[in-house]
Amino acid sequence: MTDLGALDYVLLGIQAVFAGPEAFSLLGLPIPITVAMVTIGLITGIIVGATPGLGGVIAMAISLPILISIFGFNSDALLPVLGFLIGVMKGSTVGGAVPAILFNTPGTPDAFMTTLDGYPMAKAGKARKALKIAHFSSVSGDTFSDMVLIVCAPFLAILVEAYLDLPEKTALIILSLSFIAAVVGGSPAKGLLSCGLGLLAVYIGTGEDFYPRLSFGTDALSDGIPITAAVIGVLVLGAIFVELEDLWHQKRTSGGIQIIKEVGDQRLHWADIRRILPFIGRSAVIGTAIGALPGIGSTLAATIGYATGKRRHDRRKAPDDPSFGNGAPEGIAATEAANSSVSGANLIPVLSLGIPGNTAAVFLILAAESIGGFNPGPSVFKFTTDLNPELVIVFGLFTAMIFANLLNWTIGGVFMRSLGVLARIPKQLLLPVVFLLTLASLYVQETDMSAVWFAFGFGVLGYFMRRFAISPLPFVIAFVLGSRLEDTARQAFSATGGDPFFLFKSPIAAIFILAAVAVIVLSLRKPEAKSA
Amino acid sequence: MKLSFKAAIAAAVVAVSGTVAHAADWTPPGPIKMVIAFAAGGGADTQARLIAEELEARHGWKVIPEQVTGKGGLNAVNALKEAPADGTTIGMIVTETLGYNMASAKAGQPTDVTPITTTAGTQMAVVALSSKGWKTFGDVIEAAKAGEDIRFGVMTGMLGDLAYVAAKENGVDFNIISVRGGKAVMNGLNAGDMDVGFGAGIQAKAVAAGDMVELASARSEPLINSPDAPLLSEYGVEFSNETAFMFAGPPNMDAAARDAIAAAIADVVTSEGKANAFITKGFGGPVVISGAELEASVQSDFDSSAALIQAASE
Numbered sequence: 001m002t003d004l005g006a007l008d009y010v011l012l013g014i015q016a017v018f019a020g021p022e023a024f025s026l027l028g029l030p031i032p033i034t035v036a037m038v039t040i041g042l043i044t045g046i047i048v049g050a051t052p053g054l055g056g057v058i059a060m061a062i063s064l065p066i067l068i069s070i071f072g073f074n075s076d077a078l079l080p081v082l083g084f085l086i087g088v089m090k091g092s093t094v095g096g097a098v099p100a101i102l103f104n105t106p107g108t109p110d111a112f113m114t115t116l117d118g119y120p121m122a123k124a125g126k127a128r129k130a131l132k133i134a135h136f137s138s139v140s141g142d143t144f145s146d147m148v149l150i151v152c153a154p155f156l157a158i159l160v161e162a163y164l165d166l167p168e169k170t171a172l173i174i175l176s177l178s179f180i181a182a183v184v185g186g187s188p189a190k191g192l193l194s195c196g197l198g199l200l201a202v203y204i205g206t207g208e209d210f211y212p213r214l215s216f217g218t219d220a221l222s223d224g225i226p227i228t229a230a231v232i233g234v235l236v237l238g239a240i241f242v243e244l245e246d247l248w249h250q251k252r253t254s255g256g257i258q259i260i261k262e263v264g265d266q267r268l269h270w271a272d273i274r275r276i277l278p279f280i281g282r283s284a285v286i287g288t289a290i291g292a293l294p295g296i297g298s299t300l301a302a303t304i305g306y307a308t309g310k311r312r313h314d315r316r317k318a319p320d321d322p323s324f325g326n327g328a329p330e331g332i333a334a335t336e337a338a339n340s341s342v343s344g345a346n347l348i349p350v351l352s353l354g355i356p357g358n359t360a361a362v363f364l365i366l367a368a369e370s371i372g373g374f375n376p377g378p379s380v381f382k383f384t385t386d387l388n389p390e391l392v393i394v395f396g397l398f399t400a401m402i403f404a405n406l407l408n409w410t411i412g413g414v415f416m417r418s419l420g421v422l423a424r425i426p427k428q429l430l431l432p433v434v435f436l437l438t439l440a441s442l443y444v445q446e447t448d449m450s451a452v453w454f455a456f457g458f459g460v461l462g463y464f465m466r467r468f469a470i471s472p473l474p475f476v477i478a479f480v481l482g483s484r485l486e487d488t489a490r491q492a493f494s495a496t497g498g499d500p501f502f503l504f505k506s507p508i509a510a511i512f513i514l515a516a517v518a519v520i521v522l523s524l525r526k527p528e529a530k531s532a
Numbered sequence: 533m534k535l536s537f538k539a540a541i542a543a544a545v546v547a548v549s550g551t552v553a554h555a556a557d558w559t560p561p562g563p564i565k566m567v568i569a570f571a572a573g574g575g576a577d578t579q580a581r582l583i584a585e586e587l588e589a590r591h592g593w594k595v596i597p598e599q600v601t602g603k604g605g606l607n608a609v610n611a612l613k614e615a616p617a618d619g620t621t622i623g624m625i626v627t628e629t630l631g632y633n634m635a636s637a638k639a640g641q642p643t644d645v646t647p648i649t650t651t652a653g654t655q656m657a658v659v660a661l662s663s664k665g666w667k668t669f670g671d672v673i674e675a676a677k678a679g680e681d682i683r684f685g686v687m688t689g690m691l692g693d694l695a696y697v698a699a700k701e702n703g704v705d706f707n708i709i710s711v712r713g714g715k716a717v718m719n720g721l722n723a724g725d726m727d728v729g730f731g732a733g734i735q736a737k738a739v740a741a742g743d744m745v746e747l748a749s750a751r752s753e754p755l756i757n758s759p760d761a762p763l764l765s766e767y768g769v770e771f772s773n774e775t776a777f778m779f780a781g782p783p784n785m786d787a788a789a790r791d792a793i794a795a796a797i798a799d800v801v802t803s804e805g806k807a808n809a810f811i812t813k814g815f816g817g818p819v820v821i822s823g824a825e826l827e828a829s830v831q832s833d834f835d836s837s838a839a840l841i842q843a844a845s846e
Contacts, residue, residue, distance in 0.1 A: 073597045074581055161723045166709075169725075206602065208710070223600070223611065372572035372581065372599070379719040386741045390573075447565075447596070487712065494709045495683045495725065 006383055013395020016079055017403065034079045034396070038404050041084035045091020046412060049098070050419040052105045053243060053427045054434065056092030060085055060363040061236045062437050065228065065445030068370050075373030078393050082367055083400040089360045090142060090404050093298070093340045094416055097134035101332070102127055102420045110298040110339035113306045117324060117331030124327055125263025128417060132268040133329045134336045135413040137280045141337035143405045144284040145291060145344030149351075150398050152292075157352035157381035166492035167502040171512035173485045174503075176294045176355050178516035181474045182523040183300075190470040192520070197461070198478025199485075201225055206483060208490070225458075226451045228366060230479050232442055233455035234472045235359060238462015240435050245463075247428050276333035279309045283338035290338075291345030294357035294477070298342035305338025306331065344401065350376050351394060355481065362476050370445070558792035560619050563594035567615075567623035569608035571601050574715035575734035575814050576777060580624040582807040583651065586800045593796075601712060604688050605629030606637060609780070612645050617782040619789025622648060628775045631833030632690040636841050642830045646785035649794040649822035650778040651801045652815040654732035655755050656691075657746040658764070659739075661721055668762055669698075669748035672728055676704035683707045685717040685729030690837075693844035694750060694764065694771060695730075700846075701768035732775065733814040756816045771840045776819055778826070794822040 004012075016034070023036040044063070048054040067084060071077035096111035101118030114134060121130040164172065181191030205212040205224035212222035283305035290301040309331065310324040317323065317330075324331040347364070349355045354377030356362045368374045373389070380390045442455055465472050496502040504510045566584050570576035577599070584595040600608040605625040615621035627650065630642040660666050666675070676682045676699070684699075684706040686692045692708050699706045709726055711717055717729035721744070730750065738744035739757050746758035752772040755761055765772065779797055781790060800807050801818040811818050821829065 072585075074585060166725050208603070219614075223607070369572060372577060372597070375573050375715075379722065382722060384738075384741070384743070386737050491709045491711060491720075491725070495707050497681065497705075497707045 012392045016396035017399040037080040038083040038087045041087020042091040045088035046095035049092035049095020051422045065441040113335040120327030128266035137333040137336040138340040141284040141341035145341035149344045157378040167509040170488045171509040175512045175516040182519045184471045188523045194474040195478040198475035202482030229451040229454035233458025234462035237459025241463040279334040280337040284341040287338040287341030288345040291342035298339040302339040309334025569605035569625045571713035574713040604633035615782045617785045632837040635837035645780040647826040648779040650776040652811040653819040656750040658748040659731040660728045683726045685726035
């Protein structure tokens with residue numbers, strides 16, 4: 001066997017995508033399955049992103065179990081399935097701008113800031129131009145973020161393995177959880193509550209002891225809670241329950257959407273691009289930096305990107321240019337570049353540490369765990385001279401991401417501009433369909449009604465969490481990380497010869513733990529500082 | 533402690549060829565759920581999935597693998613206990629699950645499941661990175677005696693006891709780290725989180741590449757890839773680990789289903805194919821024991837576990 005260098009792994013990864021099994025042939029040209037799945041994923045993503053009430057998370061939740069049952073459980077299934085999810089992730093950020101600009105209803109929460117300038121532009125008859133600006137900025141931000149991911153993830157992983165021992169790894173997971181709890185959803189108390197509930201749920205029926213703990217001796221709980229059921233329940237069903245109740249209260253109809261006639265030139269000129277490029281650049285850096293930290297979502301990135309862009313714009317704009325909030329193309333650019341550049345960077349902690357930072361990452365980890373053969377984490381990046389199949393998968397993923405970006409640059413823009421009609425689908429018809437589809441696809445994967453009941457129960461939990469303004473994200477991430485935390489802590493404890501203070505003995509671990517406490521304490525103080 | 537696999541192989545092959553005849557008569561009444569007691573992505577998991585794949589290809593059965601990990605395979609055993617006994621649920625565990633693990637957990641009897649067939653033995657070895665500079669297990673003991681903290685990665689309770697007894701017999705202490713699956717031990721060694729660890733065969737590639745070295749055999753016979761490595765018994769450890777991978781079904785499994793599945797799996801692991809190649813490379817070749825033979829050896833494994841449990845509790 002010849003020795004494999006880093007470049008060989010890159011080539012193998014590209015091959016895994018483009019020379020993989022053939023899905024079908026188009027005009028005599030064989031289309032590899034991964035390429036086909038990325039494309040379908042991207043189109044699906046744009047569609048669900050453009051449909052108010054749907055989003056990337058719902059699309060991932062419904063499609064994952066179905067895809068797994070189609071592609072099976074061997075490692076050949078990894079790239080097509082993960083490629084599809086990445087396509088959805090990228091497509092939905094782009095698609096979210098469509099209803100935001102055309103109808104002032106953001107398709108995804110991240111796109112809210114887009115409505116501020118996008119809708120005024122549309123009202124002024126510049127809808128198509130606004131969509132083009134949103135698309136250009138979104139894809140630029142995304143591409144930048146992916147490049148940072150591809151460069152940084154391997155190095156970060158190697159650094160982690162070189163410098164972090166078991167106690168430090170335990171401390172790092174604790175720090176991530178406390179960080180997520182502190183920054184998501186405004187109140188650290190609610191974040192900690194959500195995180196704690198997630199840990200409590202994942203520790204049911206697991207552990208090293210032979211008695212299934214926390215199961216009250218019942219059979220139903222003794223095998224633990226299926227991870228898919230918990231994640232889909234809290235994230236998707238909970239959101240659907242809340243939406244349905246809102247609809248029921250408001251009896252909103254979706255009629256009355258005005259169609260505005262287009263006025264003037266809709267093309268995106270080089271001069272326009274030059275005007276918005278500085279905003280895209282800043283926002284892309286902001287979004288990427290925020291995305292690399294676990295738990296801070298694209299909504300915050302969009303807000304900060306918008307605010308930063310606004311400050312710059314207020315200083316430099318010509319007097320007759322529209323200011324932010326009145327239809328400034330720069331506003332759309334600043335928002336869309338920021339929220340789209342989160343997604344690539346979000347995979348840095350996933351691939352290099354195995355720690356998911358947002359819901360899309362949770363689904364990628366879920367896919368990897370269900371299919372098997374790929375365990376995201378630092379050990380993936382071992383450039384062994386004999387073949388390390390997990391590293392090939394990583395480079396395959398990178399290839400799929402770059403390919404998805406190319407698609408997004410080319411057909412994505414055309415496609416998204418044709419989707420305005422989706423905003424007219426009445427939610428009261430859409431949501432029950434989505435609800436049943438979610439449960440059906442869950443059953444497809446688990447083939448057990450108990451999973452459906454679990455999901456239903458966690459859906460109710462997700463409903464109440466949303467009603468009490470508790471973010472479900474810390475819950476989900478704690479659920480995903482819980483067993484890793486326990487295992488690593490156990491191992492660190494035995495590795496240090498049974499030292500109960502293993503978390504405080506090494507300087508790095510102690511710093512992580514101090515930071516974990518500090519993050520909570522500092523975010524507790526913030527509201528007081530504001531009111532003072 | 534020991535299973536007399538070598539003696540049993542010949543008989544088993546005969547038994548298998550006898551059952552092949554009516555194997556064709558049985559078809560599963562639905563998709564077969566394959567419970568896998570091992571962490572996804574490890575050597576045992578790969579073996580199980582390759583077998584599942586070839587069962588599908590050769591017999592047209594639908595096989596759905598499902599991970600039920602933890603507690604040394606006893607979680608998987610629990611999953612099997614309540615499953616329908618018509619051949620639609622089988623599980624891959626190790627003989628150790630029904631022997632040592634069940635005995636030490638006081639979690640039932642081997643008869644709680646129906647043994648179907650073994651697939652492969654192991655190349656259970658004490659493994660370290662070559663960069664450590666150790667040649668044999670004796671070097672590890674020397675290092676421990678010189679005051680170095682030795683972290684010993686194990687993936688089952690029995691191996692933990694073996695590591696403990698090995699330390700005790702040589703007057704040293706190991707910090708024994710229990711992880712899920714041999715893959716996790718390999719990752720721990722590579723990351724420097726552990727100094728030595730047990731590998732059941734997953735180490736084969738790294739040993740061949742010169743990245744890792746097998747310091748001792750935990751079996752009663754030398755290792756195939758490192759025939760010169762000493763046996764643990766040379767260091768005063770009077771127990772050995774003869775674990776084999778095996779499939780089991782729910783208790784009182786339908787006899788026709790059991791025989792047909794045993795024959796089909798035996799065919800997959802012994803005749804040329806991906807599963808056979810993988811087993812030969814990593815686990816020293818197929819070992820097929822089924823029927824009453826397997827029931828008896830699993831029972832004797834269970835009955836004789838007490839000695840090691842006793843030795844490790846002293």
